Amino acid sequence: MIKRLSIILICFSIFLAGCPGVNDYTIDLPGELQLVRSNPQNIGISVPIGEKEFPATNIVPSKVVELDWDDTHLFAKQQLNEGEYRYWIIKIQDEEVTGPLGLGEFNSVIRGLNTEVNFKSLDYFDKIR
Secondary structure (H helix, E strand, O other), rough: OOOHHHHHHHHHHHHHHOOOOOOOOEEEOOOEEEEEEEEOOOOEEEEEEOOOOEEEOEEEOOOOOEEEOOOEEEEEEEEEEEOEEEEEEEEEEOOOEEEEEEEHHHHHHHHHHHOOOOEHHHHOOOOOO
């Protein structure tokens, strides 16, 4: 009896360990882009392959911390380490990626695009999903 109960508990634990966490999510972004969070340290921007959400092609690696977009481009801020950031620009229409960029390079490209970027934290997008 104890052996059977132990096996059931082990199987149940394995099942729970394989389930996505409560705070894991996917947010649809403009075009075919998606923000995918599989854990607090693994948050990237992906493009689904085919009809299904997964598998997906990761086009901005972790850890994306802020986003903004306009009619033609999506802008992402990626945190590498505490206080160290890289910036990414994605054309929504064809998913052409520019990045990673330093802040100076990013601002130069933004001026060339004649647009304004007002990054919002992912908490903002999590609340409206």
